[in-house]
Amino acid sequence: MSAPILDVQDLSIGFSGRRGQPALPIVRDVTFRIGRGERVGLVGESGCGKSVTGLSLMRLLPGTARIGGRITLDGVDMARASRNEVRRMRGKKIAMIFQEPMSALDPVFTVGEQIAEALRLHETLPRAEERARVIEALAEVGIPAPAKRHDEYPHQLSGGMRQRVMIAMALINRPDLIIADEPTTALDVTIQAQIMELLTRLSEETGTALLFITHDLGVVAETCQRMITMYAGEIVEDAPVDAALVSPLHPYTSGLLRSLPHFNKEKGRFAYIPGRVPAPLAMPEGCRFAPRCPHAVEVCGRPQELRFAGAERRVRCIRADELSLDGAVAEVPA
C-alpha cells in the first residue's frame, strides 16, 4: 500500500470539565490509517465517539476538548499544527459533510456564494470563471438547473438538495479525504440511497478517500472497502468489509451484525446486544465490552490491546482466535 493519506496514532480525546471536576475521557487508543481513495466505514453504537473522532481529524472540536496522539494528514500533524496550518488543510486536504443539511448551511448567503467562498480560499479566479466553476460543481452533484440554484438561498432547497450542496462544497477543492458524518440520517429513505450512491461515485471518480460515519452497516457493506468498529471510545475491530460481514472477530461486531433487520428475518427472532455502555468514568479496567459479552471469561478482565489478526485485520479481543462468531451473511455474494 502506498503512503496512507491519513495516519492516526494513539488518538485520545477528552473534555475538560468545570473547575475541580475531572476531565471526561471519551476516546482512547485510536489508531488507524486510510489509504488514498479508500472508503472506510466507521460504525458503533450511539455515543461511542464516532463524531468526536471525525471532528478531531479536522480539529473542529470545541475548546474544552483535549486531544492526545498524532493525526497525520498528508504529512501534517493536525493535532499539533498551528491554527493557520490547520486552516489551510481544511477544505483543501480534508473536508466534512455533516448530518443535518438543514442547519449546516448559512441561511443568509446564497448556496453559490457559500461554495465560491470555499473555492476562493485556495484559488483566485476571475468572477465569471469562478461562477462557472461553482455551477459546474452543482451540476456534478446532480442538482437540476444549477445556474438558477446558484443564486438561491438554502431555505429554497429541499433537504436532499442541501446535502448535495454540502457535497459540492466539500468536493470543490478536490480534497484527499472527506469525512461524512451520518450524511443521510436526516433525509427521506428514497433520498438516502441517492446521496450514498453519489458520494460513492464521486469518491471513485475523483480519487477522494471517504471516512463514512454511520449506524447503517448495510450501507457500509455496499459502499466501503473497510469497516472500523468502535465500542465505548475504542476501536474494537478493523477489517475489510467482506471479511467483517462473513466472519467478524470481535463479539461486539458480531452482535451489531446479528441485530441487522434482514438477519433477524432469516432467524425469525429479534437479536440485540443486552446491557448498556458503561459511563466514561466507570469503564472496566479490562475489556470494555466484558459486562455485555456472552463469551467473557476471567482473562477478559485484563486490559485488551488492538492486535493484528492477519495482515489486514485488527481486533481487540483476547479470545478472537478461539471463537467462531456469526456474521451477517454466510458468504459474500460475488
Place this chain on the structure above:
Amino acid sequence: MLNPLQKRMLRRRIVQAVPVLLLATFSVFMLLKLLPGDVAITLAGENATTERIEEIRRINGLDRPLLVQYGQWALNAVQGDLSESLLSGEEVTTTLARVFPNTLFIVCYAILLSIVIGVPLGLLAAARSGGLADRLVMVGSSVGVALPNFWIAMILVVALALNRQIFPATGFVSPWQDLSGAIWYATLPAVALAASGVAEVSRQLRSSLVEVLGSQHFRTLHAKGLPFRSILWRHGLKNVSVNLLTVISLLVNRTLAATVVVEVVFAVPGMGNTIVNATLQRDFPVVQGAVLVMVLTVITVNLITDMLYSVLDPRISQR
C-alpha cells in the same frame, strides 16, 4: 424598487398610522387640559381681571367644549395647518421646522456614536467570549444601561464643560449654518445620549453573535477553512443584522424620547425644550404639533425598519 410585498406593507402602514396619530395627539390634548391653569392667564398678564381672562379665552376659542377644540385642531392639521402658538403667534410649522432638525441632528449623532463604538465592542466581546475583554465590555455596558442619561449629561457638563471647558456647556448651532460648529455643540448631548446606546448595541450584538457563532452552520464555515476574521465580520454580522436592526430601531425611538431631558440640561433649542416650555405655558397647539412630529418620526423609523428586514434576511422577503 419596492417589491409587491413591501408596497402592500407600506400602504397598510400608512392606513394604520392615522388612528395612532389621532390617539396620540388626543391623549396629549386631554392630559394638557387636565392640568390646572391655561394660556389665557399667562396672556392676560399679572393683575388681569377675571373678565379680561374670559375674553382672551373666548378670542382664542378656549371656551368651547374640549372635543370641539380638538376636532378643530385635527381638521386643520390634516390639511397641513398646525395653527399658531397662542403665546408668540408664530406658525407652529415654522417653530417645528426650526427646532426639529436640531433634535434630529443630536439623535443621529448619538445613534452614529452608539453604532460606531457599540458594534466593534460587541464583536470584540463575542470573539473573546468568556475572556477578559468580554467581561470588561459586559460590565461597562451594564453601567451604561443603568445610568440615567440626564445624570451622565450633568456629569459631562461639570467635567468637560465647566471644569475643563473643552466643550461648550450649553447652547446650539444649527447644522444648516455651521456644520462643524453644530458637531462641536452637539457632542456632549450626543455622548450623554449615546452612553446607553453603546451599552445596548454592544450587549445585544454580543449575545446574538455568541449564539450564532456556536451554531451548526458556523461549524461548516470553520470546516471550509475560512479565517475567523471573515467568519466573524462577514458571516457573523450578516447573520445577526436583523437583531442589530431591531436594537438600533428601538434605540432611535428611545433616544428620541430621551432627548427631551438632555436638551433641557444643555439648553438645546430642540423639540425637547419646545415641548417642555409649551407644556409649562399650556401652549397647546405647539405641544400638539411637536407630539405629532415625534409620533410621525417613530412611525417612519418603524416602517423603514420593517422594510429593511426583508432586505437583510432572504427568508423574510420570500415568505
